[in-house]
Amino acid sequence: MADQYDIIVIGGGPGGYVAAIRAAQLGFKTAVVEREHLGGICLNWGCIPTKALLRSAEIYHYATHAKDYGLVLEGTIRPDPAAVVKRSRGVSTQLNNGVAFLMKKNKIDVIWGQATVTKPGEIVVKDAAKPRDGTAAAPKGTKGAGTYAAKHIIVATGARPRVLPGLEPDGKLVWTYFEAMVPETMPKSLLVVGSGAIGIEFASFYRTLGAEVTVVEVLPQILPVEDAEIAALARKRFEKQGIKVMTGAKVTKLDKKADSVTATIDDGKGGTQSLTVDRVISAVGVVGNVENLGLEALGVTLDRGTIKTDGFGKTSVAGIYAIGDVAGPPMLAHKAEHEGVICVEAIKGLHPHAMDKLMIPGCTYCHPQIASVGLTEAKAKEAGYDIRVGRFPFIGNGKAIALGEPDGLVKTIFDRKTGKLLGAHMVGAEVTELIQGFVIAMNLETTEEELINAVFPHPTLSEMMHESVMDAYGRVIHT
Amino acid sequence: MPANILMPALSPTMEKGNLAKWLKKEGDKVSSGDVLAEIETDKATMEVEAVDEGILAKIVVPEGTADVPVNELIAVIASDGEDPKAVAASAGTGGAAAAPAKSEAPKAEPPKKTEPPQDAPASAPAEAKASPAPQPVAQPQPAGKPAAGEGGRVFASPLARRLAREGGLDIAAIQGSGPHGRIVERDVKAALVGGTAKAAPAQPAAAQAAAPAPAPEAALATGPSDEAVKKLFEPGSYEEVPHDQMRKIIARRLVESKQTVPHFYLTVDCELDALLALREQINKAAPTDKDGKPAYKISVNDFVIKALALALMRVPEANVAWTESVMLKFKQADVGVAVSIPGGLITPVVRKAETKSLSTISNEMKDYAARARTRKLKPEEYQGGSTAVSNLGMFGIKDFAAVINPPHATILAVGAGEKRVVVKNDAPAIATIMSVTLSTDHRAVDGALGAELISAFKQLIENPMGMLV
Numbered sequence: 046m047a048d049q050y051d052i053i054v055i056g057g058g059p060g061g062y063v064a065a066i067r068a069a070q071l072g073f074k075t076a077v078v079e080r081e082h083l084g085g086i087c088l089n090w091g092c093i094p095t096k097a098l099l100r101s102a103e104i105y106h107y108a109t110h111a112k113d114y115g116l117v118l119e120g121t122i123r124p125d126p127a128a129v130v131k132r133s134r135g136v137s138t139q140l141n142n143g144v145a146f147l148m149k150k151n152k153i154d155v156i157w158g159q160a161t162v163t164k165p166g167e168i169v170v171k172d173a174a175k176p177r178d179g180t181a182a183a184p185k186g187t188k189g190a191g192t193y194a195a196k197h198i199i200v201a202t203g204a205r206p207r208v209l210p211g212l213e214p215d216g217k218l219v220w221t222y223f224e225a226m227v228p229e230t231m232p233k234s235l236l237v238v239g240s241g242a243i244g245i246e247f248a249s250f251y252r253t254l255g256a257e258v259t260v261v262e263v264l265p266q267i268l269p270v271e272d273a274e275i276a277a278l279a280r281k282r283f284e285k286q287g288i289k290v291m292t293g294a295k296v297t298k299l300d301k302k303a304d305s306v307t308a309t310i311d312d313g314k315g316g317t318q319s320l321t322v323d324r325v326i327s328a329v330g331v332v333g334n335v336e337n338l339g340l341e342a343l344g345v346t347l348d349r350g351t352i353k354t355d356g357f358g359k360t361s362v363a364g365i366y367a368i369g370d371v372a373g374p375p376m377l378a379h380k381a382e383h384e385g386v387i388c389v390e391a392i393k394g395l396h397p398h399a400m401d402k403l404m405i406p407g408c409t410y411c412h413p414q415i416a417s418v419g420l421t422e423a424k425a426k427e428a429g430y431d432i433r434v435g436r437f438p439f440i441g442n443g444k445a446i447a448l449g450e451p452d453g454l455v456k457t458i459f460d461r462k463t464g465k466l467l468g469a470h471m472v473g474a475e476v477t478e479l480i481q482g483f484v485i486a487m488n489l490e491t492t493e494e495e496l497i498n499a500v501f502p503h504p505t506l507s508e509m510m511h512e513s514v515m516d517a518y519g520r521v522i523h524t
Numbered sequence: 525m526p527a528n529i530l531m532p533a534l535s536p537t538m539e540k541g542n543l544a545k546w547l548k549k550e551g552d553k554v555s556s557g558d559v560l561a562e563i564e565t566d567k568a569t570m571e572v573e574a575v576d577e578g579i580l581a582k583i584v585v586p587e588g589t590a591d592v593p594v595n596e597l598i599a600v601i602a603s604d605g606e607d608p609k610a611v612a613a614s615a616g617t618g619g620a621a622a623a624p625a626k627s628e629a630p631k632a633e634p635p636k637k638t639e640p641p642q643d644a645p646a647s648a649p650a651e652a653k654a655s656p657a658p659q660p661v662a663q664p665q666p667a668g669k670p671a672a673g674e675g676g677r678v679f680a681s682p683l684a685r686r687l688a689r690e691g692g693l694d695i696a697a698i699q700g701s702g703p704h705g706r707i708v709e710r711d712v713k714a715a716l717v718g719g720t721a722k723a724a725p726a727q728p729a730a731a732q733a734a735a736p737a738p739a740p741e742a743a744l745a746t747g748p749s750d751e752a753v754k755k756l757f758e759p760g761s762y763e764e765v766p767h768d769q770m771r772k773i774i775a776r777r778l779v780e781s782k783q784t785v786p787h788f789y790l791t792v793d794c795e796l797d798a799l800l801a802l803r804e805q806i807n808k809a810a811p812t813d814k815d816g817k818p819a820y821k822i823s824v825n826d827f828v829i830k831a832l833a834l835a836l837m838r839v840p841e842a843n844v845a846w847t848e849s850v851m852l853k854f855k856q857a858d859v860g861v862a863v864s865i866p867g868g869l870i871t872p873v874v875r876k877a878e879t880k881s882l883s884t885i886s887n888e889m890k891d892y893a894a895r896a897r898t899r900k901l902k903p904e905e906y907q908g909g910s911t912a913v914s915n916l917g918m919f920g921i922k923d924f925a926a927v928i929n930p931p932h933a934t935i936l937a938v939g940a941g942e943k944r945v946v947v948k949n950d951a952p953a954i955a956t957i958m959s960v961t962l963s964t965d966h967r968a969v970d971g972a973l974g975a976e977l978i979s980a981f982k983q984l985i986e987n988p989m990g991m992l993v
Contacts, residue, residue, distance in 0.1 A: 394528060396595055398702075463690075465683050465709070490681030490709050 053195035058085020060369030060381025061201035069151035076154035080173035083144040097133035102253035165364035204331035204370035232323035240267035244328030249411035272421040272470040333371040356399035358388030408477040416480035419468030435517025444504040450474035455513040464492035529599040578603040680707035770868040786966040796956040820883035833857035833877035835980035842977040845931040846968040860912035873909040923959040933968040
């Protein structure tokens with residue numbers, strides 16, 4: 046007799062484990078199936094360990110610029126790649142254990158292995174392949190291979206790096222984020238293909254630690270989903286740091302040598318260049334893990350490589366749900382978490398509201414940071430809005446000057462007719478921590494009036510958010 | 525784990541309904557698919573089915589309760605192995621995490637409007653009384669004010685408040701769909717598009733409390749107050765019949781239609797002789813079953829439905845519905861047909877009427893009419909459509925103009941077919957004539973376009989063979 050659950054979540058990433066906790070809170074008997082790492086890519090190979098790497102880069106940057114702050118630092122300051130990586134892995138391990146603890150605390154069973162949905166209401170779990178970093182097979186206290194039954198099955202299997210023909214990662218010379226996260230030695234030169242958040246963060250990290258970095262983007266703008274003005278400002282900063290940026294360009298060929306790669310790059314203007322680098326990072330996006338789950342056989346409708354859902358996780362087959370990256374873009378951890386929660390709440394009959402994807406913020410932790418929510422200026426115009434745009438530069442903010450971070454911009458976009466905040470876009474120090482203010486404002490449907498009437502603390506970077514709103518309405522003070 | 529039974533929404537726009545009847549008692553065993561209760565809305569009665577198995581532990585909302593908001597907890601089912609008493613107890617106290625909406629959330633109904641606050645000397649109702657203004661909104665009340673009398677607060681987002689103010693809607697009369705019933709942007713937008721502020725029906729308590737006027741239907745100018753009307757008649761000379769839900773809806777929707785839809789009217793006379801001859805032929809040819817009952821009996825109205833549908837296909841620009849932002853242009857002709865039922869009327873929709881044979885339309889209408897009378901039509905059967913037919917010919921009405929049923933762009937009022945003297949080849953002749961009048965929403969269909977539609981209709985009616993191919 047198979048173990049019977051109310052809900053089984055396949056995948057223990059940020060979408061899956063959060064969905065499981067919410068399910069447990071609502072009184073469901075719940076299990077999570079995981080084949081590699083609790084916490085998923087986010088916690089083990091994505092969001093979190095990269096933030097640890099970037100923190101090392103940031104400290105290194107400050108240390109090498111100590112004299113800008115009136116400090117004398119004597120002796121050599123140099124990154125120790127092994128130690129930097131070790132710290133990053135340690136951060137992941139700590140949080141990974143944290144998720145295991147949360148599962149236990151919420152009485153959620155963890156089933157270790159690779160799951161296949163055999164029919165609605167039943168999964169078969171097989172032993173998984175060996176984890177990437179060779180860590181323990183099944184952690185203590187987990188259940189193993191077998192047949193498990195559940196009234197509701199939530200697929201939360203996440204995504205993996207996209208592979209482009211000719212750019213196939215080999216783990217040695219051509220890296221994905223997996224290898225880029227644990228370099229054995231620091232490459233002296235690096236080619237990053239793709240300028241989304243992942244590509245740009247690695248470019249920023251390796252450049253700060255001294256590598257010669259070239260970023261190639263096929264679209265006309267780096268950070269293609271961001272507002273064009275913000276992306277252009279960021280590009281200027283990157284180029285000032287010595288990152289070489291090529292947009293509208295394409296890597297057409299990679300010639301691998303023993304310890305270097307020669308790339309042929311079509312510069313999009315009719316010319317080709319050849320560039321020899323130690324390593325290549327392929328950061329051309331991610332694709333949903335929809336395969337080997339038995340979904341096709343059950344007739345679950347897929348849409349462009351992801352699972353089609355109704356906005357509350359329901360797929361085309363009753364009893365099977367999908368959330369997170371595997372349920373479509375934007376492929377972000379916080380989107381996955383929220384989808385997990387509303388999926389479980391809908392199963393419970395709590396009538397949650399469907400997620401408004403326009404209100405999902407995006408953050409890139411390069412230097413300077415990028416953060417945004419809502420429509421870009423171009424998208425707002427495309428949608429037919431008559432807009433007001435507010436801008437406030439970091440140079441006008443006291444705190445930014447005191448921090449020694451005078452570069453950046455806070456841009457806000459309002460619907461002229463209603464005063465609805467349509468979008469907010471920021472580049473500069475700490476903006477990833479600031480964006481939530483605008484996220485809350487949008488979710489509460491504030492207009493410019495409440496934002497202008499709110500008192501922002503002085504001196505803070507957040508004052509720039511206030512000023513940007515005021516600028517949109519011709520009331521800016523400090524420019 | 526106990527399962528909560530919530531007030532279902534029978535249609536996307538339904539906000540509340542009446543709990544007509546419980547078909548199970550507390551303590552009854554229920555299995556999946558059992559009918560638990562009957563819910564009544566303005567126009568339909570629907571059954572609530574059990575999804576889970578177990579024991580009906582507690583009925584939270586007793587039968588006969590009117591205006592139960594959608595998603596309100598109405599009953600709790602204890603699943604197998606659970607003690608129904610314990611489940612009922614926890615549901616009763618609202619202590620169970622399972623019933624959050626019950627105790628915490630403010631009910632999603634607007635605050636009661638009793639007397640206006642003393643410092644606001646009833647100006648709104650008084651002015652509304654003095655001038656039954658043609659303006660859609662006589663008195664937009666400042667947000668939050670209506671609730672001030674009770675010290676309550678209208679929970680609405682700033683954007684919703686601004687949109688309501690600019691759209692001239694009374695925010696307090698709008699039903700919120702946000703967290704805890706908070707009024708958010710989409711609610712105001714829906715109210716603006718719907719042309720009403722989804723005003724709650726005046727609460728009986730408010731009317732009795734000598735309030736000068738019932739709560740105004742926010743977006744619309746109000747007529748004279750109840751008291752003003754009653755004053756004109758000698759007490760005791762009339763009986764007061766409370767409005768049922770259908771009457772309220774008819775009143776609201778038709779006032780909304782006449783106040784927000786710019787109507788114009790086009791009348792033509794159609795010669796019916798060819799159609800009547802064809803109809804006789806068709807009906808005679810109907811196969812009969814063993815009791816001698818014919819398989820179909822086509823009425824003139826069935827021809828009218830089919831002709832209107834085909835006319836819409838020939839003049840697709842008129843097969844539309846107006847919205848503020850865009851014109852909805854339909855690919856098929858869904859024709860509503862007004863069916864008179866005791867206490868009101870309802871307009872079931874013949875979908876894709878252009879593709880259906882006359883016999884199919886005829887039998888479909890017979891089924892609709894029968895179920896309309898028992899109020900068993902499903903919302904999806906009477907919602908939508910781009911036009912409607914209203915036929916009063918059977919009462920000998922020669923010609924009349926009907927009120928458009930939003931969001932339809934047109935409605936065809938059909939009079940009686942009667943023998944009239946007409947001029948044919950410069951000589952008087954006798955023909956069977958049916959006058960029809962098309963009421964048209966001028967926002968969506970202009971004069972010439974309306975004329976084109978009704979000409980196409982006339983052409984089809986007068987050459988009815990064209991409908992058979």
